[in-house]
Amino acid sequence: MNNVKWIIENGRRSHRRHHYSFYIIHCALIFSLSGCLSSKKLRTNEYILTAQTVRGNRAIPTESLESLIPQKPNRRILALPITPPLWFYQLGLSRYNREEALRALQAKTNEFEQQSQQLADQPQALKKLNRKYGRKLKHLRLKAEEGNWLMRNLGEPPSYFAESDAKANATKMQKYLADKGFFNAKTAYSLDTLRRRQIRVNYLITENEGFYLRNITYSIADPRVDSIVRQSFDKSRLQTGERFDFDNMAGERVRIESLLRDQGYFTFSRQYIRATDVDTIRRGNDRRFYDKLEPGDSTRRNVDIALQIVNPPGKSAHPIYHIGDVEVRISPDIDASGASFVQGVATALDTVRRNGITYLLGGRDISARLLDSKIHIRQGELYSQTNYRETQRQLFLLNQFKFVNLNFTDTTRRQLRTLITASPLDKYEATAEGGLTGLLYQGQSYPGGFGSLVFRVRNMFGGLETFETSVRYGIEAQTGFVNDPNNPGRAVYSSQELGISSSLIFPQILFPGALRFRFNPYAPRTQVSLSFNNTFRPDFRRSLLRATMAYNWQTTPAKQFSFLIADINLINAGPGNSKIISDVFQAQLDSLRKQGSTVYLSFRRSISSSFSFAYTYNTNTPGQNRRANFLRAVVESGGTTLNFFTDSQLRKFFNTTDSTGLQFYKYLRFNVDYRHYIPLRTRITLAFRVNTGLVYGYGSNRTAPYEKLFFAGGSNSIRAWLPRRLGPGSAWPQTADGKPVFNPDYKDQEQFLYTVEKPGDMIIEGSAELRGRLFHLGADVNGAIFVDAGNVWTISNNANRPSTAFALNTFIPQIAVGTGVGLRFDFSFFVIRFDGGIKVWDPARQYFSEVDGKIVDKRFILPEFSLSKLSSGPNPLVINFGIGYPF
Secondary structure, X not given: OHHHHHHHHHHHHHHHHHHHHHHHHHHHHHHHHHOOOOHHHOOOOOOEEEEEEEEOOOOOOHHHHHOXXXXXXXXXXXXOOOOHHHHHXXXXXXXXXXXXXXXXXXXXXXXXXHHHHHOOOOHHHHHHHHHHHHHHHHHHHHHHHHOOHHHHHHOOOOOEOOHHHHHHHHHHHHHHHHHOOOOOOEEEEEEEEEOOOEEEEEEEEEOOOOEEEEEXXXXXXXXXXXXXXXOOHHHOXXXXXXXXXXXXXXXXXXXXXHHHHOOOOOOOOHHHEEEEEEEXXXXXXXXXXXXXXXXXXXXXXXXXXXXXXOOOOOOOOOOOOEEEEEEEEEOOOEOOOXXXXXXXXXXXXXXXXXXXXXXXXXXXXXXXXXXXXXXXXXXOOEOOHHHHHHHHHHHHOOOOEEEEEEEEEEOHHHEXXXXXXXXXXXXXXXXXXXXXXXXXXXXXXEEEEEEEEEEEEEOOOOOOOEEEEEEEEEEEEEEOOOOEOOEOOOOEEXXXXXXXXXXXXXXXXXXXXXXXHHHHHHOOEEEEEEEEEEEEOOOEEEEEEEEEEEEEEEEEOOEEEEEEEXXXXXXXXXXXXXXXXXXXXXXXXXXXXXXXXXHHHHHOOEEEEEEEEEEEEEOOOOOOOOOEEEEEEEEEEEOHHHHHOOHHHHHHXXXXXXXXXXXXXXXXXXXXXXXXXXXXXXXXXXXXXXEEEXXXXXXXXXXXXXXXXXXXXXXXXXXXXOOOOEOOOOOOOOEEOOEEOEOHHHHHHOOEOOOOOOOEOEEEEEEEEEEEEEEEOOOEEEEEEEEEEEEEEEOOOOOOOOOOEOOOOOOHHHOXXXXXXXXXXXXXXXXXXXXXXXXXXXXXXXXXXXOOOOEEEOOEOHHHOOHHHOOOOOOOOEEEEEXXXXX
């Protein structure tokens, strides 16, 4: 016993020594890194700006005030006085000679000019020379202007503090507060000196009482303008009782300008709208308050506003314009400004006249009827700015023209001659693309690749259609459903995929009757497509023939609708290219079937048909960090027409038995995906996502096609689990003889084996992710911290599959939780993403231990994660690779 006690005490002392050693090393590292900022390399008697704060504001958001500060402090780590980017900049600066860089740039420029003069009469050689020197000169110019590679990509120049900047910023904030209705606001600043000549500026805000709109008076000289404006007061940006805001004043001027320009006032501008008086009434006029002539608090501060809309100088009213002659000119000999390269080109163009519009088609077979449905400008109508913009948008969305230009010429009697010019894209276009793929599994990487060819034909039948066909071939690594019997440790297979698809897009709704014309203002499209895809794997072979027809339209830039009126899939499956692995896979399917799983149906010959309706609302714009929302809701019905027949008739028609014939499906499915984006700083965003769905299969097999089921886990789902391997419910990932199966490579670590995909009838999942820019290294390198939670469930109880069905009293502890960090390389046109996730709560980690004969409950599995066992422990790090953001 004493020996045991001695061992325990020594273990505790050893743990304390390691703890203190780690603490000392940690502190030494902080001070050594902070010392990397050498004061000798800074300007004499100057401070580095490393932090800025805004304090005291209540009503005005902090980010709005911070946006007024042009100076950017040098970045620190975890608010500590450690500035690695500045240190990298100084390190690069110590090896940088700007004069030498300028001399190299000038020498290379002179060399290029000399050689280009010698090749002045050789266009092809000159073009090649431009490409050769273009890259070199760009690199040398960048080096001369921004420094060497270390300074540009990892470094950050010192941000020196100047008190004049702080004073100017405080003044700007005071003006901004006044523009927001805080006329009596006060601003100041204080300075905190940090170690090693670093400084923090604190901007102190005192808003005081805000001023609120009491009376809004309009004085409009033109009677017709007065009538139009007063009828739109319900949409005014200025409303009594709201706090005064200069942005709302400016917004009201823009609103009136747009309103009048839609009513024929082509030359009207917001310069005619003036705020003639902004009268502040101290304390809301105390006498009127106490005499009960004015409601509210006697301390409330009010403001009266008077707006005036004046007439043009020397005129008694604003001129009203109508649309005169309208001409549409389509020719490749037109530049972006609408000017023709060829003199007299208009006389050589084919002329068609329709609905008062003259079409000059340049000898091209283009449907004037379809063009006419995209043009919202008509002769004799009042000029409308909205119709002008909508015409330009509709023509651009056809994807048939390089550019579209609209020009108005004021002729006599205020008639606007309208010229619409467009230069068509090439009729034939071929593109090729390829890329590399990779799979990270248990600490090992498995590379792959793909290539595709796309051939596109525009205006194929003269109706502005777009025909597109593509061929794709890829070889990539994928996790198998079973391990290789000859190599039990092998769980990753090489998968080959060969596919061909063709689609034809019509710029209209193909539907009999006049109903289809009602969609013309909403950029309608009808897409008919046919595709065939073949997948070859060691465990199975699967082919899919798919035909679809869909209607798409867009009521606003943020709202899109899609009606898939037909989606027919013919699936054929067979054994893979390895008989041994294929036989084991078939035995696995038979075992899952006995447990009540319907996965085996997905590897039989089958047919499925459906129609669906989808609504998408998206205010998120790539590249813009602002508050935005995304919502997508889909409702789908499969096998609907089969309800006209009985199951016995269908089984006889498709020759369906329990193991042969053509399998058919009847199902209902819905899915809702919502995302919300909140900007916290200029380059920091907090993003949320909630995704839920339900599929209900009815008929003889009571399930839906495999592709219509829900899966959890993977790079766009719960990232602490392998793709499609989570759930359902609290079921074990894999079982044998009623016990969980552990990874044979790490069986002593009790690491679960995830080889079988886990479909479910219902999904609930959510994610929260904090995103921010780290540094620039050829591309913007962004970091992320995320938390994912969710699972899939079945909707029917099965005695052979306990703990898989959704129930209100059990689903909360069955929600899996994962967390992790990620790196994203943003090349502006695409994003490469790596996310590393670990499990926090694993609902399947409750089982009977054969070692001590007790129930093991390790659902809270976060403590099992260890840096020394990244891939071998019971809670391994799961690396996800993806293109684009997860949501």
